[in-house]
Amino acid sequence: MPPAAAALDGRALAATSTPAGSPIRAAGILAALAIAAVAVPVVADDYWYNAILIPFLIMALAGLGLNLTMGFAGQASLGTGAFMAVGAYATYNLLLRVPVLPLPFSLLGGGLIAGLVGLVVGLPSLRIRGFYLVAPTLAAQFLIAWTFNQVGWFSNYATSSAISAPHLALLGRDLSSPAGRYALTLASVVVVTAVAWRLVRSRTGRDWRAVRDGETAAAIIGVPVSRAKLSAFFVGAAVSGVAGALWAFAYLGTVDARSFDLDRSFQAMFIIIVGGLGSLSGSFLGAAFIVLTPILLSHLSGTILGTGLDGGQIANLQRVVFGALIIGFLIKEPNGLAALLGSLVDRLRRLAHRPDPLGED
Amino acid sequence: MSFFLETLVGGVLAGVMYALVAIGFVLIYKASGVFNFAQGSMVLCAALTFVTLTEKGLPFWLAGLVTLAIMVTLAVAVERVVLRPLVNRSQVTLFMATLGLSYIIEGGSQFLMDARVHELDLGIADLPVALGPIQVSSFDLVAAASAGALVLGLALFFERTRVGKSLRAVADDPQAALSVGIRLPALWAAVWAVAGFVALVAGLLWGARQGVQFSLTFVVLKALPVLIIGGFTSITGAIAGGLIVGAGDALAEIYLGPLLGGSVSTWFAYGLAVAFLLVRPAGLFGERPIERV
Numbered sequence: 001m002p003p004a005a006a007a008l009d010g011r012a013l014a015a016t017s018t019p020a021g022s023p024i025r026a027a028g029i030l031a032a033l034a035i036a037a038v039a040v041p042v043v044a045d046d047y048w049y050n051a052i053l054i055p056f057l058i059m060a061l062a063g064l065g066l067n068l069t070m071g072f073a074g075q076a077s078l079g080t081g082a083f084m085a086v087g088a089y090a091t092y093n094l095l096l097r098v099p100v101l102p103l104p105f106s107l108l109g110g111g112l113i114a115g116l117v118g119l120v121v122g123l124p125s126l127r128i129r130g131f132y133l134v135a136p137t138l139a140a141q142f143l144i145a146w147t148f149n150q151v152g153w154f155s156n157y158a159t160s161s162a163i164s165a166p167h168l169a170l171l172g173r174d175l176s177s178p179a180g181r182y183a184l185t186l187a188s189v190v191v192v193t194a195v196a197w198r199l200v201r202s203r204t205g206r207d208w209r210a211v212r213d214g215e216t217a218a219a220i221i222g223v224p225v226s227r228a229k230l231s232a233f234f235v236g237a238a239v240s241g242v243a244g245a246l247w248a249f250a251y252l253g254t255v256d257a258r259s260f261d262l263d264r265s266f267q268a269m270f271i272i273i274v275g276g277l278g279s280l281s282g283s284f285l286g287a288a289f290i291v292l293t294p295i296l297l298s299h300l301s302g303t304i305l306g307t308g309l310d311g312g313q314i315a316n317l318q319r320v321v322f323g324a325l326i327i328g329f330l331i332k333e334p335n336g337l338a339a340l341l342g343s344l345v346d347r348l349r350r351l352a353h354r355p356d357p358l359g360e361d
Numbered sequence: 362m363s364f365f366l367e368t369l370v371g372g373v374l375a376g377v378m379y380a381l382v383a384i385g386f387v388l389i390y391k392a393s394g395v396f397n398f399a400q401g402s403m404v405l406c407a408a409l410t411f412v413t414l415t416e417k418g419l420p421f422w423l424a425g426l427v428t429l430a431i432m433v434t435l436a437v438a439v440e441r442v443v444l445r446p447l448v449n450r451s452q453v454t455l456f457m458a459t460l461g462l463s464y465i466i467e468g469g470s471q472f473l474m475d476a477r478v479h480e481l482d483l484g485i486a487d488l489p490v491a492l493g494p495i496q497v498s499s500f501d502l503v504a505a506a507s508a509g510a511l512v513l514g515l516a517l518f519f520e521r522t523r524v525g526k527s528l529r530a531v532a533d534d535p536q537a538a539l540s541v542g543i544r545l546p547a548l549w550a551a552v553w554a555v556a557g558f559v560a561l562v563a564g565l566l567w568g569a570r571q572g573v574q575f576s577l578t579f580v581v582l583k584a585l586p587v588l589i590i591g592g593f594t595s596i597t598g599a600i601a602g603g604l605i606v607g608a609g610d611a612l613a614e615i616y617l618g619p620l621l622g623g624s625v626s627t628w629f630a631y632g633l634a635v636a637f638l639l640v641r642p643a644g645l646f647g648e649r650p651i652e653r654v
Contacts, residue, residue: 070453076453124635124638124639127638127639128638128639130452131396131452131453131456132589132638134456134585135585135586135589135631135634135635135638136635136638138582138585138631139628139631139632139634139635142627142628142631143628143631143632145627146624146625146627146628149624150621150624262582266460269453269457270457270460273453273454273457312471313472315468316467316468316469316471316472317468317472318468319464319465319467319468320464320465320468320469320472322461322464322468323460323461323462323463323464323465323468324461324465325461326457326458326460326461326464327442327443327458327461327462327465330447330450330454330457330458330461331443331446331447331458334450334454
């Protein structure tokens with residue numbers, strides 16, 4: 001075996017081992033929720049909603065989906081973009097063809113359909129282990145994008161490849177304003193995250209981790225390995241599918257297969273690796289990093305480099321800096337931002353001998 | 362029938378180029394267990410450097426040498442800055458690191474040189490040549506011949522020389538290889554340098570075909586199915602896989618495309634690869650089970 005080929009190892013365990021019920025953590029989650037639901041709508045303007053908050057929340061959800069499959073259950077996947085596309089197109093078709101269904105149910109339905117597709121894509125995981133699983137998921141990535149482009153029914157025979165999303169409304173309230181789309185996104189993210197949180201602490205979640213940490217050992221002690229793998233693909237793809245539907249409806253306003261290309265899958269993988277494999281909060285931290293860094297970089301390059309460079313050149317420089325940041329992260333913080341934050345909280349706690357509010361974000 | 366043959370031969374000729382790119386992967390994979398996603402951006406970087414130098418008026422041989430020097434420097438830097446600190450990390454982490462690396466190489470080379478499409482004329486004529494009952498482009502023939510020669514040369518180099526033997530020793534058992542005194546960092550640098558050289562040749566051939574531009578990096582996406590079909594650890598496998606994918610793509614596009622509505626080649630190779638994974642997970646020439654229990 002090549003020196004570095006140890007596939008998804010148990011190192012990610014470190015990230016999950018922070019005490020789940022600790023008061024700091026509970027306080028932190030509550031405070032974050034309060035800020036997101038109460039404080040943000042007071043201060044945020046349209047730019048914050050459209051460019052930062054909504055994409056951050058949605059990508060965190062997409063990352064969360066991948067983290068369930070890959071971080072918790074150890075099944076590598078490069079198909080997140082495809083699952084998001086399925087979620088988006090499925091929700092679009094549900095809204096279009098079953099108009100009696102309220103928006104939340106269409107979103108849920110889109111997620112479930114994406115989950116079923118994920119289940120099929122995950123079937124090879126019963127025979128293939130480790131990093132090689134990226135091949136079938138990549139196949140799905142290309143095949144699904146191709147299908148949506150070729151089969152007109154999915155886009156209701158729209159002439160352009162980007163179809164505009166139907167009007168967003170819930171119980172007679174219009175959700176198409178930035179604040180409304182933010183509320184929809186936040187609510188979906190909170191609900192899905194809560195379900196995921198319950199799930200990873202349930203028997204299913206324990207099965208996933210057992211399969212990740214030692215498939216053979218798990219099988220010996222009676223963990224249903226195949227069921228664990230397939231359920232991880234199902235749940236992960238379903239969560240990513242909801243994220244995809246939100247991406248299309250609450251963020252872009254159009255349903256377009258091109259916005260769910262391979263780069264989106266890579267982005268999701270960056271999110272969970274930078275944030276922390278096998279950590280729910282890591283998905284959010286990673287998404288903050290992945291979404292905010294390019295924005296920060298473009299602001300920085302605007303102020304530092306002035307007007308001497310054209311947009312293409314600035315974009316190239318950003319690629320370089322982003323790539324370097326990724327590599328730096330992989331080298332310096334193997335367990336991701338979640339572990340970094342955890343050790344920071346620990347250190348502060350030891351310093352102060354009392355719960356410290358700095359663990360709150 | 363002759364149309365079928367023409368499609369097949371055209372596909373096989375393209376497949377030789379896939380094989381060329383795939384060999385760069387196999388070398389790095391054998392030496393360090395990294396699936397090097399940056400191989401595509403190395404192809405772009407090499408071709409872009411070469412074409413920029415020739416546009417500045419350098420003769421071909423000098424431009425080639427300078428580009429090679431740059432690629433070797435890049436290889437050594439990658440070993441020092443990226444691979445060494447990431448020793449013993451999971452395969453996915455290493456893959457992500459090469460993804461970050463590809464951002465750096467792509468952004469960097471497009472920043473320093475021009476991002477527009479460069480014409481690259483290697484002075485090889487592109488004329489139809491009658492080959493028995495079928496017509497083949499003379500450029501494709503020359504390209505496939507040079508790629509084939511390089512592939513053979515590399516295969517021999519890694520079969521016969523000391524570097525090649527150390528490479529196989531490391532692929533077999535890195536600990537044992539280290540303990541008998543094989544210098545892993547030096548080997549990594551050497552292998553990345555060879556991969557840089559392969560990228561240069563591939564970049565020149567592909568660049569002359571379709572212009573030197575960003576889309577050169579996409580060859581990396583064709584290399585994964587090639588490797589799965591051939592086996593990640595086998596140069597022979599990379600060649601066979603390249604030919605199979607090249608021929609399969611061309612035939613599928615012609616015969617399957619009209620039935621399914623076109624652009625089948627975006628995913629056909631992956632479908633083939635998945636079929637191989639299910640039936641023969643180690644690939645045609647893979648050396649061992651793909652995942653140890």
